[in-house]
Amino acid sequence: MRSQNRNIFFIKNKFILFGIVLIFISATTIDNKKVSTKEISKTRIIAFPKLIDNSLLYLPKDFMAFKEAVAFKESQGKYRVVNTLGYLGKYQFGRTTLERFRIYNTQHFLNNPELQEKAFVALCKVNKWILRKDIKRSVGKTINGIKITESGILAAAHLSGAGNVKKFLRSGGTECFSDAYGATIQSYLKKFEGYNVSNIIADKKARV
Template sequence: MRKVIIFLSLLLVVVIISAFSEDTNNTNNSTNFTESINFVPTEQEVISKEYNIPFIGNSFNGFRDAIAFKESQGRYHVVNTLGYLGKYQFGKSTLKRFKIHNTQEFLNTPELQEEAFLALCSLNKWILRKDIKRSVGKKINGVEITESGILAAAHLAGAGNVKKYLRSYGEYTFKDAYGSSIQHYIREFSGYNTSFIIANRKPVV
């Protein structure tokens, strides 16, 4: 009788240990599965990581980074085949307007490039202030006009060409050497919040 009791006691201990071990494994598996779900990237995060684009929505930073990616894939040290420089592909004549004469220093100074981009946006917003007021919300050739689209097009083609495009209701056309047009930029960069940019006739870098 005593042996039977000891056997049953040992059997009970084994059953309890096995059950506890199984619960522990199930708990660990559940935790790992949950963690794996939490770390699965969204489609937008995958795209952003693959192309090195921060996903920052329609803010001014979003506008700035979208322009930079279009111009140079966001690289500060790029010089294209036509001699345009840096992350935002500035021409030398535009840089001289902001009293930037040392192009090598410009290429090696990210802060200077960011300041120059903001200054150019401020200048273009001042030059196009009347056209922005008149045109935003309208459609030209089926494309809705927004302030960010206008400023992006001005970065591509210059404020004067954008003014001609808007005032001719799209009859005046412009394409750069690589085939990008004012209308394409207005459409591609529409809807960003560029209210942060202050119109300035003489911005300083």
């Protein structure tokens, strides 16, 4: 009898807990549906749209959100991914880029999340230095219907290299690079616009 009472108590509490979780998720989902895209603060971003039972997770639109958004686009945020073209890790680095930062052991790189994070920050610093004049001249302008922002430029440089971004910006959008999978400078400028990446300091000699 005592055992049966324990089972009844456990089942009741289980249903109560389940009900609380359902109420929380429903409230979050309903609340999100009430907010239109235009009403969402410019300092926030929908970073992971299906993280919690189709509810939306909002993150500040800062450098942390920027790098995680780039990572999700590149590899779905997986550190050990190698794509069909041989690009490596969470941010899909090419071997030539890694060698610039004196990283030669690709297996060690794939198994070292901390090294991958440092390499991404270093690359952003280098690209920001290479593109410093173009950032100053172009941010705030509209090219091919796309608002140019510093974060969009850095993301596009990660995709195509800083040199190709220079060509795009200085040609007014007529010279546009696309990679083997069809991703373009324009698509990255648009997808990654408006993040606050001011904490990244331009540095020609950045190292990991």
